[in-house]
Amino acid sequence: MSASPVPLIAQTWDRLRRPVWLYDPQTSRGVYANPAALVLWGAETLDELLARDFSVLSPAVKVRTDRLVALTADGGEVSERWTFYPNGQPFTVQASISAFSMDDGREVLLFEASPTEVDAGERRAVEALRHTSAIITLFDRDGGRLFANPAVFASYGSDDVAFAARFADPTEGEAMFTAAVAGQSMAGIYPVVASDGHRWHHMDARPVIDPVTGAAGVLLNEQNVTARVEAEMARSAAEQKAAMSDARQRFLTDMSHELRTPLNAVIGFSGLLVEAGLAASRTDQARRIHEAGQDLLTVVNRMIARPDAEATEPGGRPEESPATETNAVSAMEPETESPALRVLYVDDNASNRTLVRAMLATQGIACETADDGARGVDAAAASDWDLILMDIQMPVMDGVEAARRIRALDGQVAATPIIALTANTLDEQIRGYFDAGMDDLIAKPVDMIELLTKVTQWGGSGWRETVGAGAMTGAD
Template structure:
């Protein structure tokens, strides 16, 4: 920053300087924009501990604290139109504190530049009061003293910086002005009012913790209100973001649960309707009965289409990075291997167990069943299987937990191919099945061709090649 020159070679300024030089009270001028001294009379030089005017003007004031900068900026604004401010200041010439009562006004130099004029008188202030005053000026807490009408009579630099004026009324601080009067009345009534409110500041809307309490004005003796404000915007916004994220996650979980239940409750009975109606069409029935079975199958297919559309449309709104299970290629069951294939089907629905065993049995596949995941685990541990078909939503132990346990079995029995046969086929659910070691996913309701293709692919696969580590 530049050093200050006097700038007083003009006639009017020189005349005034000579008059000030004759005074016994300290007077000095300070440029609040450039943070430089401009002038000081002899008493002011003594106050500042300077031997000469040049010595004072050579001092570097650019390292003033932010609180002092804010205070001088406030004084410049308040006195710009001719007003005067009388307040206490503590200076540190040569590192030693000096406290004065100063009358502060704006003085314009010959070139029109406004500077602050200080007319000071020593103040008899003890050390504790000086420290309290400095703490008040430097704290980040916004502190304002109001009279009983809500008009401010004092504000510290932090409050001035937030609201841009020492005369900012109580009510104007609130984004919702109707909240101001109840808080003011509670404080004037002798209570402490603490509220989290949205405040309107020069920096926009901010969240403030406001603490309003009764106080006696030390100058007038009248009842007033001391308002302490702390800006907690970052904390409030973080909490709001967390609540919103938790709410969104809860909605997503609820929707996924609803879709899972709807899928299970609708697709499970459709599995039996479509499966048995397809079997009936291929059996030796009278002409009318065959036609009726075909109508039942067609109606079931239409209903399945509606269910699938409903599930798919709602699943698109769920926040997931879902990857479908590998598609099952069209592979016919080799006749030579058909008689050797052993399949374990785990499902709690007796109609589904009867349907699958009937379909597989008609193709020469040996199919045994278990009614829940715990029974399925016991069967998997006690015998060798070419393939396990695993339902998901079951009592006692569900298909996911059963698969985890099977994958933990030693040897080839822990590597048997496992295919999920389930109505729960949302993208995130398919990802879960793959993560626990399932090799494929067959959606209910299954048709005969899909079921046989899936068995043909996985039942003749080398268990070591198809194994998924637990």
């Protein structure tokens, strides 16, 4: 507070036994206080009180003060309970607050206060707090429990569970508590470890003042929202399954047209050339083209039909060459096929990046790129990807090291499928890719059918569901 001209009416207020003071909400400083108010605020003199700075307000007090300004602006008067903390000691009063015009034109707040006792309403509020399903805990700034309602014991089996220990990931709790101590309110839905197993709680932590000691604290309000979260997860999974089914049908329709139409011309004209009476060497060449076209048509037909007998188990690492027919067929399984995917492609060659992006774009697959392994690791950590395509031989950091570092990242990104896309395909090299945490391999030059089928196989939502299930059950 800073010294200000004292209004003439203050001569009358000085004789009152009831505390009266003026407060300027614009400067967060006092204007005047009578002797009774000096006693309430624990100040020896008016100058001492006016020198105090009240600009550091909790969010709740700031909102409450702004509300007083609005309600009293047109001559209104507000009567309500306030707890003040003179010299850190709480003092509860019933205050009448109104607007007061200073001689210099400023509008300030006039407080007229009288001590009060806890009434029946507050006693009922305490009883309601005991019976509410909301899980309420008050902590001091060091994390010590100051208060916990019975719902805390019902949820955790103890009313003295540490703040961070409630979270399935204690680091999330530590971050929330640190923010609240620093004056920032935080809220969100988190997995927690309750006495009856894993739950989802809406956690709301905010800075408060302990009304007993006047010290800063943290109020944690929890709501059990497990049923709502699980219902939303089930709904989302059902919608995704339906969308994937529709997308699969569109994909198969497009593939059938785009592949069978040119094959029809290849097989038809090569058959005519075989019967055209050409020289023996030319006839043999035409026959080879014709047979190759027939073989390719067989592969296309089997891929479109997706016979279950030829489908490999999704999520497993291939034991044979990645470009085999079996892998192309397994990639079309409906559980994993998803055209609307987000792919990160890491390759130092600009032409390779352009080619792969163009191939993926034919099926509506979004592809972002990075031009070396180090930037690939940064990009992987910075966003949410369905799949990562990783070149091996690159400057700055090669693909094997980049894969190791991605697997060491925190969170779900560490489980993102990684496919090596490389011309280095010796057996020993491939084993090194798998040892680094990669899941599959596509050999260069890139075959478009193999690329699209493996991207849809590995980029589907199955791996996310596995990771999510592990988080809910505590599985490794």
